[in-house]
Amino acid sequence: MNTKKKDNAVPKGKLLIIGGKEDRDGTDVEMKHRNKEFIPHEILKLLLKNKTDRIEVITTASSEPESMRETYAKTFKEIGYTNFGFIHFADKAEHEYLERIRKSKVVFFTGGDQKRICDEIRNTEICDILAEKYFNEENFIIAGTSAGAMCMPEIIICEAEKDEAILENDIRISSGLGFLSGCIVDTHFVHRGRFGRLAHAIMLHRECFGIGLGEDTALLIEEGKKAICKGSGMVIAISGKEIGKTNIETVEDGHPVYGENIKAHIITDGCSINLESGEFNAP
Template sequence: MIKPKGRLIIIGGCVDKGSFTSGPEENTPQNLKFFEKGILKRMITESLNGDHSKIEIITTASSIPKEVGEEYIDAFKQLGITDAQVLDIRTREEANDPANIERLRKADIVMFTGGDQLRLTSIFGGTQFHHLLLERYENEHFVISGTSAGAAASSNNMIYQGSSTEALLKGEVKITGGLGFINNVIIDTHFVRRGRIGRLMYACASNPINLGIGLGEDTGLLIKDGHSMEAIGSGLVILVDGTHMRHTNITDVQMGEPVSIENLAVNVLSFGDKFDLKTKTMNFHDIIKTAEAE
């Protein structure tokens, strides 16, 4: 992919159901708490039109699109946004509908909500909607954001299934193609609370070209130019780098057997820290200088 002109914001989620659910989200009204308001605000400031941005909230991944969409509209209203709408596409036919394509063409920000990332890839992959998303992201000052499933589906490779406790058994973590807004990474969400470090270790061992990105709740990465990453939100971003991995037995063991991995590197980012995907270098946020500047 050429150096994109757009911004990509991926968020670890905050709804206590998250990705990889297969049934209705229980206790939805109680669980829909949008702790990432700081991240939503950053989304707006990164948009070319700021507070006057037109936002399309894509609830395709969710099994409760109406409830989720209304919560996000309310959250954006609290931040002064008056033009946020729900675009709930349920079929590939709808993803090719000229009316939906036109709405995408007029949007400043598109946000994919949580749910099941396979819904996103199976419904959008290869459609006119998907092609226009990629075209606008590459060529315009356009913001694409995703939380939970929406974040997991953002990369070219995507984890769609896998137990946290048994992740380092061969074959437990399932990977497929994502929507491809960013290459050479693989993203996992609700990362700290659900103990998903093993899933990223396995994913990176199976293909070390991919940088593993683990996003905690109310935590995200703002990605510019396709490689410049900045941690935003209140939690942690865990990066797993397999570039210098010396050995793994992943090809030698049988399905279901434990996997050994030697020399994976782990970096931890918090608010304001930056990481360059090209150079694999990290820059710490200077809290003292920031406080003095304020």
């Protein structure tokens, strides 16, 4: 993985990062009856063109893998997918899992705890296989929803407070799976009021874009940087590259953080953004 990054390799595969609560069995999508452009299962339909290709669903993040299996099995059947399976790494059938991932066209990470995914998979042969396929296999997709999306970048938010003020030391940053460079991803962004914690992460890592994914909303990313928005909600992209006055480097523990000139884009279905240059395009 690191060698490919040093060589500036352009991924041939795609990433699909979802803000959680995408339209699926048992999920009441808030915008379903309000957004006139709502499309049932719009995001999950992006996983495959050929409905007989293999999807492997990794439930490692979840404390309720059986529930995840039931939900996605029913939803995938409704969409028409016929070839899918589920992997939970606590089962430890590693050789079988490696072969299944090698043969897949899509690997999909469910929600739960993003740190659990990274602790289980980062720096393993499974992660190496995913990286190999992502960089070298045309149209291979690594997808994730909620925690499954948050784990994709090199840097992840693994814990943060939800307070009115941004306070020093109220956020914990860790290493992610490393499939997405130059970004930090947060999910359930609007519904759970997470602007402050993502802004805080970006102030600490100004070289990165902050990607705040709304529910039932996703970015489909090609070439590691060309992202188009899909779904019924919105994505907020935050840039700290032009921050002016800030106390982020001098503030003491428990004291509030401030920052000048943090910029944001509002991205909705059909809009696109280059995650490297920041170039924004409307449909």
